[in-house]
Amino acid sequence: AQKVTQAQTEISVVEKEDVTLDCVYETRDTTYYLFWYKQPPSGELVFLIRRNSFDEQNEISGRYSWNFQKSTSSFNFTITASQVVDSAVYFCALILNNAGNMLTFGGGTRLMVKP
Amino acid sequence: DAMVIQNPRYQVTQFGKPVTLSCSQTLNHNVMYWYQQKSSQAPKLLFHYYDKDFNNEADTPDNFQSRRPNTSFCFLDIRSPGLGDAAMYLCATSRRTGTPVFEAFFGQGTRLTVV
Numbered sequence A: 001a002q003k004v005t006q007a008q009t010e011i012s013v014v015e016k017e018d019v020t021l022d023c024v025y026e027t028r029d030t031t032y033y034l035f036w037y038k039q040p041p042s043g044e045l046v047f048l049i050r051r052n053s054f055d056e057q058n059e060i061s062g063r064y065s066w067n068f069q070k071s072t073s074s075f076n077f078t079i080t081a082s083q084v085v086d087s088a089v090y091f092c093a094l095i096l097n098n099a100g101n102m103l104t105f106g107g108g109t110r111l112m113v114k115p
Numbered sequence B: 001d002a003m004v005i006q007n008p009r010y011q012v013t014q015f016g017k018p019v020t021l022s023c024s025q026t027l028n029h030n031v032m033y034w035y036q037q038k039s040s041q042a043p044k045l046l047f048h049y050y051d052k053d054f055n056n057e058a059d060t061p062d063n064f065q066s067r068r069p070n071t072s073f074c075f076l077d078i079r080s081p082g083l084g085d086a087a088m089y090l091c092a093t094s095r096r097t098g099t100p101v102f103e104a105f106f107g108q109g110t111r112l113t114v115v
Helices: none
Strands: A003-005 A010-014 A019-021 A024-026 A032-039 A046-052 A059-061 A064-069 A074-079 A088-096 A109-114 B004-007 B010-013 B019-025 B031-037 B044-050 B053-056 B064-067 B073-078 B087-094 B110-114
Touching: A003 A088, A010 A019, A019 A109, A024 A074, A032 A074, A046 A059, A046 A064, A046 A074, A074 A088, B004 B087, B010 B019, B019 B031, B019 B087, B019 B110, B031 B073, B044 B064, B073 B087
Parallel strands: A010 A109, B010 B110
Antiparallel strands: A003 A024, A019 A074, A032 A046, A032 A088, A059 A064, A064 A074, A088 A109, B004 B019, B019 B073, B031 B044, B031 B087, B044 B053, B064 B073, B087 B110
16 A cells, blocks of 8 residues: 655744755555645645656756655655745645545645744 | 635534535536545545545545535535544545546635534
8 A cells, every 4th residue: 555654743944944845655556646735724735746656857946846766765845945934734645546536645744934 | 716615614513413515616627525634634535526426435434425416516414423523624626537647626625613
């Protein structure tokens, strides 16, 4: 069965610091998709990125960047120059191509950015 | 513009009194999901509709039911809410037509309180 682990349950940084959120996944499937979602205090899960298992190219979007490494089964998320508005719970998730439509979530990492 | 809309945002119900939560979408996605999220936990999938086909997770209690009268709307019925059912309920949609797998879009959630 598949599994997603976010070892950091809570991280606290000061504004403008860089921060990396770790995500490690387990699956025996060769085709799968990885996601990051942000959940601010309002409750809505906001989609950030999707990456398929055949695409190990890292991605940068503004202050956000993602490092996907199949060799270590990791899909880490870095926020550069963090801001107070980045404070939220971040979830890493996995979906298998042949497992219906079920997202397997990690436990989430609560990020607190202090002014 | 909101694409996945959940009503109400907050719902208070009495122990044992049936309650219905609603979700609508403007994305014309063929898959709709209901997740339960308890405090400081990851969302847990209750069930999903793939088009008109209902898919129940094995560990979803019988107390939870769902209806999808058309593509745009989906309802979560809790027949006899218990105190343990107090949680945030998240509706999500996605487009799924074989591969690739697309990201799910979430509503803002309904926070259910049972008194």
